[in-house]
Amino acid sequence: MSQAQARAVQELTRIAPVIDDLGDRFAAAGEEIALVGGPVRDAMLGRLHNDLDFTTSARPEVTERLVKGWADAVWDIGRDYGTIGCRRGEYQIEITTYRSEKYDPASRKPSVDYGDTLAGDLGRRDFTVNAMAVGLPGKVFEDPYGGIVDLAHRVLRTPGRPEDSFGDDPLRMMRAARFAAQLGFTVAPEVREAMTEMAERITIVSAERVRDELVKLVCAPLPRAGLTLLVETGLAEHVLPELPALALERDEHHRHKDVYQHTLTVLEQTVDLEDRLPEGGPDFTARFAALMHDVGKPRTRKFQPDGTVTFHHHDVVGAKLTRRRMQALRFSGDETAAVTKLVELHLRFHGYGDGQWTDSAVRRYVRDAGELLPWLHVLTRADCTTRNQRKAERLRRSYDELEERIARLSEQEELASIRPDLDGNQIMEILGIPAGPQVGAAYRFLLELRLDRGPLSYDAAREALLAWAAEQA
Incomplete structure (x- = not known):
C-alpha cells in the first residue's frame, strides 16, 4: 500500500459512520455508489474536509428516496444535472448519477446524459487526480487512469x-x-x-x-x-484581459518598474498581511483589489522628455476598468463597489509624505475609506515592492505613524461614525426652513466643517451655520 493510500484509509476511517451507512443503503437497493473525485484526492493528501461527493448508478429519484429518512435534510436543486444534495450531521453530501456531460459548440450550459458504469463516469472527469473513487460499502479503491501516480508527482x-x-x-x-x-x-x-x-x-x-x-x-x-x-x-x-495588459512594453530610454510582476508581488504581500483584516483570510476583496489596483496604468502611461514615465490618474481610470470587469463577470454590487473603492483610493497615502497631513486630512482619509479602512491599510502596505530597503522602511514607518494618528483621533472623535455637530432637525429649527435640498446642503457644509475643525460645541456649530446661510442668501 502506498503512503497516499495509507493516508486515505486513515481519513476514510474517520468518515466511516457516514460512508458505511450510505454504502449499505444503496447496496440493499441494488445500486452502486462510490466516494469520488476531490474527496478521494484530498483523503490521499491527508486533508479530507466535510464536503463529500459520491457517484451512483441510481437515478436522482431513487437517490432521493434512499436518503430521505437517513439524512437530516435533503435538497434537489441540482436534479437537472443528476445531483441530489443532503446533510448528515456535520457532513454536506452530493450524490450524482453516473453521467456524461458535453457542450454544444455554441452552448453555455452542458447537456447531461446518464451513464451506466463507474469507469465511464471517471473517464469524463476533469483530471486524473480527480478520477479516483472508493467503491462502497467494501471500500474498493478504483484508479483506472493513474491518478495516484500523478498525485505523487x-x-x-x-x-x-x-x-x-x-x-x-x-x-x-x-x-x-x-x-x-x-x-x-x-x-x-x-x-x-x-x-x-x-x-x-x-x-x-x-x-x-x-x-x-x-x-x-x-x-x-x-x-x-x-x-x-x-x-x-x-x-x-x-x-x-486587464491582467496581461499590465505587461507593458519597455524600452532603453524610458524606464519604470514591471507593472505585471509588481502586481503579482502586491497580491502575494496582501496574502501575507491578511491577518490584519477583521476576519483574517483568505479575503477576496483584499486580493482582487491588489490584483486590479494598477490596471489603469496602460491607458495613462506618458513618456517624459527626461526619460521618466508617468501614470497620472491611473487610480481613477483603474477604478472604472475594475467596475466594468466585475460587472461583466456578474459580481454583486457590494463586491464591485468595495473593490472599486479600494482601487480608487490606493494612491491616497502617497500624499502623506513625512507626516505633513493635518488632522483634517486624516479625518478625510478615514471618512473616504469608511468601513473599508482595514482593507485600505493592507493594500497600501502591500503596494510597496521597492528593493531599496531604506525607502521601504521609511514608507513602513510613515504608514505606522498614520495608523497611530488614526487610532488617536478615532479614540477622541469616533472617526468611524463621524457626523456633523448638528442633525437635520436642528438645522431646520435654526434656519427656520422645511425639509428639502437646502437642509442637505447645510448638512454637507457642517460635515466638511467637522472634518476640518474637529468636534464643535452646539453654539459654535450654530454660529457657523448661520454665517454660512447668510453667505448663501
Whole structure:
C-alpha cells in the first residue's frame, strides 16, 4: 500500500459512520455508489474536509428516496444535472448519477446524459487526480487512469485527450489554473498546449461560472501560480484581459518598474498581511483589489522628455476598468463597489509624505475609506515592492505613524461614525426652513466643517451655520 493510500484509509476511517451507512443503503437497493473525485484526492493528501461527493448508478429519484429518512435534510436543486444534495450531521453530501456531460459548440450550459458504469463516469472527469473513487460499502479503491501516480508527482493530466476534455467543458481549463493555485501542482505539457490552443473556447462558458472559478483561484494559497498560468496560456485575455495588459512594453530610454510582476508581488504581500483584516483570510476583496489596483496604468502611461514615465490618474481610470470587469463577470454590487473603492483610493497615502497631513486630512482619509479602512491599510502596505530597503522602511514607518494618528483621533472623535455637530432637525429649527435640498446642503457644509475643525460645541456649530446661510442668501 502506498503512503497516499495509507493516508486515505486513515481519513476514510474517520468518515466511516457516514460512508458505511450510505454504502449499505444503496447496496440493499441494488445500486452502486462510490466516494469520488476531490474527496478521494484530498483523503490521499491527508486533508479530507466535510464536503463529500459520491457517484451512483441510481437515478436522482431513487437517490432521493434512499436518503430521505437517513439524512437530516435533503435538497434537489441540482436534479437537472443528476445531483441530489443532503446533510448528515456535520457532513454536506452530493450524490450524482453516473453521467456524461458535453457542450454544444455554441452552448453555455452542458447537456447531461446518464451513464451506466463507474469507469465511464471517471473517464469524463476533469483530471486524473480527480478520477479516483472508493467503491462502497467494501471500500474498493478504483484508479483506472493513474491518478495516484500523478498525485505523487503533483502533476495535472486529463483521463483522455485534453482537447476532448476541454471541448466537453471549457471551464476545465480554468480549473487547471485553480488547482495549480490550490495544490501547487504543475500542468502536464500536453494539457498546457491544449489550454493555449483552445483558450478562446472559454468564451462560451457563462460569466457566473467563470467568476466562481476565478474567485476560488484568487483565494487559493498560491494565486500567483494560477494567474501566471492563465496569462501564459492566453486564457486571461478572455476572462481578465486587464491582467496581461499590465505587461507593458519597455524600452532603453524610458524606464519604470514591471507593472505585471509588481502586481503579482502586491497580491502575494496582501496574502501575507491578511491577518490584519477583521476576519483574517483568505479575503477576496483584499486580493482582487491588489490584483486590479494598477490596471489603469496602460491607458495613462506618458513618456517624459527626461526619460521618466508617468501614470497620472491611473487610480481613477483603474477604478472604472475594475467596475466594468466585475460587472461583466456578474459580481454583486457590494463586491464591485468595495473593490472599486479600494482601487480608487490606493494612491491616497502617497500624499502623506513625512507626516505633513493635518488632522483634517486624516479625518478625510478615514471618512473616504469608511468601513473599508482595514482593507485600505493592507493594500497600501502591500503596494510597496521597492528593493531599496531604506525607502521601504521609511514608507513602513510613515504608514505606522498614520495608523497611530488614526487610532488617536478615532479614540477622541469616533472617526468611524463621524457626523456633523448638528442633525437635520436642528438645522431646520435654526434656519427656520422645511425639509428639502437646502437642509442637505447645510448638512454637507457642517460635515466638511467637522472634518476640518474637529468636534464643535452646539453654539459654535450654530454660529457657523448661520454665517454660512447668510453667505448663501
